[in-house]
Amino acid sequence: MKTVHLSETRDWPIWRRPVALLALMAAAMPIAFATWSALLNNFVVEMAGFDGSDIGWLHTVREIPGFLAIGVIFIIIFVREQVLALVSLVLLGFATIITAQFPSLGGLLFVTLLSSIGFHYYETVNQSLQLQWIDKARAPQVLGILMAVGSGATLLAYGAIVLTWRAFDLSYDLVYWVAGSVTVGLALLAFWAFPQFESPNPQTKKMILRKRYWLYYLLQFMSGARRQIFVVFAGFMMVEKFGFSVSEITTLFMVTLVVNMVVAPQLGRAVAYFGERAALIVEYAGLFGIFAFYIGLYLFDWSATVAASLYILNNIFFSLALAIKTYFQKIADPGDIAPTAAVAFTINHIAAVFLPASLGYLWLVSPVSVFVAAACMALVSLGLSCLIPRHPEPGNETVIARPIPSPAE
Numbered sequence: 001m002k003t004v005h006l007s008e009t010r011d012w013p014i015w016r017r018p019v020a021l022l023a024l025m026a027a028a029m030p031i032a033f034a035t036w037s038a039l040l041n042n043f044v045v046e047m048a049g050f051d052g053s054d055i056g057w058l059h060t061v062r063e064i065p066g067f068l069a070i071g072v073i074f075i076i077i078f079v080r081e082q083v084l085a086l087v088s089l090v091l092l093g094f095a096t097i098i099t100a101q102f103p104s105l106g107g108l109l110f111v112t113l114l115s116s117i118g119f120h121y122y123e124t125v126n127q128s129l130q131l132q133w134i135d136k137a138r139a140p141q142v143l144g145i146l147m148a149v150g151s152g153a154t155l156l157a158y159g160a161i162v163l164t165w166r167a168f169d170l171s172y173d174l175v176y177w178v179a180g181s182v183t184v185g186l187a188l189l190a191f192w193a194f195p196q197f198e199s200p201n202p203q204t205k206k207m208i209l210r211k212r213y214w215l216y217y218l219l220q221f222m223s224g225a226r227r228q229i230f231v232v233f234a235g236f237m238m239v240e241k242f243g244f245s246v247s248e249i250t251t252l253f254m255v256t257l258v259v260n261m262v263v264a265p266q267l268g269r270a271v272a273y274f275g276e277r278a279a280l281i282v283e284y285a286g287l288f289g290i291f292a293f294y295i296g297l298y299l300f301d302w303s304a305t306v307a308a309s310l311y312i313l314n315n316i317f318f319s320l321a322l323a324i325k326t327y328f329q330k331i332a333d334p335g336d337i338a339p340t341a342a343v344a345f346t347i348n349h350i351a352a353v354f355l356p357a358s359l360g361y362l363w364l365v366s367p368v369s370v371f372v373a374a375a376c377m378a379l380v381s382l383g384l385s386c387l388i389p390r391h392p393e394p395g396n397e398t399v400i401a402r403p404i405p406s407p408a409e
Contacts, residue, residue, distance in 0.1 A: 003195060003196045003197075003198050004196065005200070006018060006197055007200070009197070018129075019142065021082075021194045021197070022129065022133065022134075023145075023146060024186060024193075025086070025122075025126060025187075026147075026149045026150040026153070027152070027153035028089055028182075028183050028186035028187055028190070029119070029183065030150050030151075030153050031153055031154070031179055031183050032092050032179050034154040035175060036099060037235075038157070038246075038250050038253055039161070039172060039175060040235075041055070041236050041239045041249065042239060043099075043103075043172050044058065045239060047100075048105060050105070053360045054105055055232065055236055055356075056232065056357045056358070056361065057105070058108060059231070059232045060353060060354065060357040062113070062115075062116045063228070063356065064113065064116065064353055065120040066116065066120040066224075066345060066348065066349030066353075067349040067353045068346070069345035070345075070346040071342075072125060072345075073207055073338070073343075076125075076205060081125045081128060081129055081338060085122050085129065088117070089118065089122055090184050090187045091114065091115075091117060091121075092115055092180075092183060093118075093179075093181065093182075093184035094118075096176050096183065097181060097184075098111060098180075099111050099176045099180075100171070100172040100173040100176045124341055124342050125338075127341045128338040128342075130142075130146070130325070131341070132201070132334075132338070136329055139329055140269065140322065140323070141265065141268045141272055143268055144264045144265040144268020144269065145264075145265050145268065147319060148260070148262075152257070155254055157179060158254040158257065159254060161246070161247075162250050162251055162254065165246055165247055165250070201335050202335060203336075205339070208340055208343065210340075212397050214398075215384065215397060216324070216331070216397075217343075217347050219280075219324050220324065220344045220345075220347045220348040221347050221350060221351065222380055223321060223348060224347070224349055224350070224351055225355060226377040226378060228356055229370060232355075232356045233371075234294075234311055237307070237367065238252065238307060238308070238311070241297075241307075241367075242304040242307060252308050252311060260316065260319060263316055263319060267322070268322060271322060271326060276330075276392065280321075280323050280381075280385035281386065282320065283323070284378050284379075284381040284382035285382055286313070287314065287318075287381075290310055290314050290317065291371050291372075291374040291378055293306070293310050294307075294310060295371045295375070298368045327392055328340070328344070333394070359373070386399075387400065
């Protein structure tokens with residue numbers, strides 16, 4: 001396969017450039033993953049009889065490959081990042097195809113592990129490629145657009161489920177098969193349609209832990225811990241507490257995606273204008289308020305409408321997390337991006353490995369306590385975001401480490 005340096009693609013038509021490949025992958029991944037997620041809560045309750053503890057274990061297993069994402073560093077010694085990303089998409093699609101064949105706790109744990117390897121290795125490499133291929137000055141805007149592309153692809157998948165699930169009395173088996181096949185097809189198309197793009201800065205192919213990246217590592221850790229609570233329990237709550245059906249939960253996801261398609265590019269521009277510090281402060285302050293309202297759902301028995309509104313708002317605030325990526329892009333040595341992306345993904349998933357299972361047991365006793373934990377995590381993240389300088393760069397990674405002035409000549 002032909003190898004092309006990024007500088008050679010500047011005059012190419014937009015559909016042949018690296019950003020087009022990033023957009024195609026951004027569309028391919030959620031078709032399988034979002035379909036799997038949209039049907040998951042209903043599938044495990046209706047077909048496998050899951051309770052809160054079971055769903056916690058499933059998500060714990062799902063996060064193990066994320067915890068082991070550091071293995072990407074050793075794989076890219078032998079396999080190009082671009083190739084690894086597309087192979088991971090194929091694996092994700094294949095796992096989605098066979099999901100409905102295993103309606104039991106053990107079977108779903110196996111399929112989930114397989115799917116998760118594809119998802120997390122793709123996400124690790126994709127984040128690295130985004131930060132290598134996109135210019136720093138345009139990164140927030142482009143990342144916002146890529147998020148909108150992913151939301152659009154997810155919306156198509158959800159729309160197809162809503163329009164056809166009841167009308168044609170579809171089975172879980174058929175829907176999972178179609179969604180997984182589309183993702184596999186798009187990944188194979190990307191293999192054929194694009195050359196291998198060569199980044200301007202060779203990546204270090206060994207594990208790197210740098211002291212000056214400590215704030216980035218902590219932000220990643222807290223982001224992973226807090227997000228797991230929402231991903232695992234917010235959707236599960238809609239089914240368990242409010243009795244949402246497949247079409248209702250999918251409609252909620254669709255509304256969320258339409259909002260994200262409109263809002264994500266604007267949030268990217270906001271990050272570029274106001275900076276990562278301000279964006280993350282707004283995100284974490286907003287998430288604290290939202291988790292406080294989640295507690296109110298149980299204490300004051302608020303309606304499903306309130307719960308659905310909180311779900312949508314939560315996803316909007318989560319979109320601002322792109323500021324963590326651009327913060328790292330600004331402070332990183334160019335050759336550190338790939339290995340640090342793998343290390344950061346592992347750090348992001350440390351809590352994700354044990355939180356879902358442990359909080360699953362807590363959920364059986366007190367769902368309110370789960371959301372109290374999430375609110376506390378949002379407050380910790382808010383404090384960390386205040387340590388980001390207005391203009392981060394190498395040598396000025398935190399407000400504690402001010403840049404050293406140049407000596408007078």
